[in-house]
Amino acid sequence: MPTHTRSVVFTDLVNYTEKTARSDRESLRRLIAQHEEWTREVCEPLGGRLVKSLGDAFMTLFGSATDALRASLKLAEMGLPGTGFQLRASVATGDVEEIDGDAFGEAANLAARLSSMTPGGEVWFTESTRRCANLAEIPWEPVGVYSFKGIPEPTPCFRAPTPVRCVLPEPIALAVRSGSLVRLQPGNAIPRFSPSAMILFEGFTPGERDLEAALAALPVLDPAQLWMSAYTIPPVERRRWAESGRGLVIGTPAALESALTAERTAWPDDPGKATVFLDGGSETAVELVLAGVGLPSVPLGGVVAGYSYDLLSDGRWVNASPRALLRVDVSNEGVYADVLAQGISIAGRTLPPGSRQKLHPEDVIITPAGETRFRVPRSGPYLGLLEGDSSVRLAVGYGEVAELGRNPNHPGIALPDRGGQSNLRWCSGSRAERTRAAGFTLDRALVGRRQAAIGVDRNGQMTATALHQRLATYLYRDAEHFHKLTEPLPARLGDLLVMGSNVVVLRTSGG
DSSP states (O other): OOOEEEEEEEEEETHHHHHHOOOOOOHHHHHHHHHHHHHHHHHHGGGGGGEEEEHHHEEEEEOHHHHHHHHHHHHHOOOOOTBBBEEEEEEEEEEEEETEEEEEHHHHHHHHHTTTOOOTTTTEEEHHHHHHOOOOTOOOOOEEEEETTTTTSSSSEOOOOOOOOOOOOOOHHHHHHOOOOEEETTTTTOOOTTTEEEEEEEEEOOTSSHHHHHHHHHHOGGGGGHHHHHHHHHHHHHHHHTTTTTTTEEEEEHHHHHHHHHHHHHHHSOGGGGEEEEEEOEEEEEEEEEEEEEEOSBTTTTTTTEEEEETTSOOOOEOOTTTTEEEEEEEETEEEEEEHHHHHHHTTEEEEEEEEEHHHHTEEEEETTTTEEEEEOOSSSSSEEEOOOOEEEEEEEEOOOEEESOOOOOOOOOOOOOOOOOTTEEEEHHHHHHHHHHHHOOOHOOOOOSOOEEOTTTTEEEEEOOOOOOOEEEEEEEEEEEEEEEEOOOEOTTTEEETTTTTEEEETTTO
C-alpha cells in the first residue's frame, strides 16, 4: 500500500467531559455535529480532508504543512462559535498510509499524543511540520523537547500563537515582575536603565536600519538581555537574530500588551517578598539550602525506565511546567539537558531553545535562574546531582538540630512532594503497571516524612544523621566522597545531603 506525506491535524474541545457531564444525548450529538461542521468549514478551503472523529476530537489530513497550521490557528483562535468551547489543535507531518478512509502512521500517532499536551486555545506542532512549513507565513516558537509513548526519539515541539495570545518567555516575565523590563519603540529616546535590565524592542522590522541604529545606541550588554517582539519573521532574519544570542517574544502587539498587563496584575508585589526564609532564631552557624535535584540511576526498581525534571526561574525543580527554562531528562543512556528558553548556556556554549545536550561531569549550566553545576559521584545509585540555588533556606544556630523530610519536625525544611507521574517513563511488565496504578511517585518512594537531620554543637561542629531506617540519605563531598548515612557523620560547609531527588547544600549564611 503506497504512503503519502501528509500533515495530520487533531482538534478537540477543551474540557469537553467536564462541561457536558449533565448534557443529554441529543445535546451531545448536536455539539459534535457542530464541531464537525465548523472543522470542515475552516479546513476544506485550505485543502484539508476530515478523516474521522474520536469522541469530541477530529483528525484532518492536509497536503500542505503551512495550510494545516493556518487552519489550526483559525480553529484555536475562534473556538467553537456560539458554544463557549475552546479548541486546541496539534499537527505532525510525515508518511501516512490511507486505508478505507482512515489514516495510519507515526505522524498520526504523534499528532494524537501531542494533542493531550496542548493547552486550550493553542496550536502545537512537531519538528517535521516546522521543516515543511513556510515559516515566513506562520508565527512560531519552541515549547520544548518531549518523549512520547510509541515514538522512539525525543521530539522537539513548537507553538503557533494565535493573534490573541502571547506567552511571555520566562526571562521577560521575570523582568516584568521585578520592574526591570525596558520597552523600546521606533523614534523613542533610550532611557536610563540598570545593567541587569531586559530590553524589549517593539515595532521594529528585523534587518532594517532603525533596529540596527537602536542596537548601536545601547551600551554593551549581554545578548541574552536583548529581546524583540514580532509575530511573523522571515527565516533568514530570525536565524541571524537568534544566532547572536538574542531572544524573541512571539505575538501581535495587542496580544503582547495583554500578556504584559496580565503578568503585572498577577505579580503586584516586589518578588523579593515571596522569598521563603526560615530562621532558627539564634546566631547562624550554617544555612541549609534546598539547592538542586538528585538524579537516581535507571531503571529504578524495574519500574521506572526514565524521568525528567523542569527548572523554573525561581530555581525550583518540578515535574513539568509550560514555563520551564530547562528540562533534564534521565535514561539509561545518560543525563540530557533540553533547552526550553532563551539565554541558556551549557559548558560555556549558548544554546537556542530546542537544543538537546548530554551533560558531562562538572558542566556548568547558566540560566535566568542562576548557575547550576552537574556533579557526578564515582559510585553509588545516582547518575548525577544538579547543584544550584533557591530561595528555600533554613538558618541553623549553634546548639540546634534541623530536620529534613516531607513532614519534618520544627525547625526543618519540608522537602517537595511534587506528586503526579507526568515526568515518569515506565518499564514494561505487570509490576510497573501495578506500581503506576498504585500512584507511585519518586518523592514519596524515596523520601520519608522525617528523612535526615543536621545538628550543630556549641563549637560549630556539624553532624549529619539519617532518621529514616529504610530510605537512604547520602552525604556528598566530592566525586570520591559519597557516603550512605548509616551512622552520624561529621559534616562541613559545602557538603551536599542527597535524599531521593532532593539536594540540600550546607553553606555559610547568605552564601
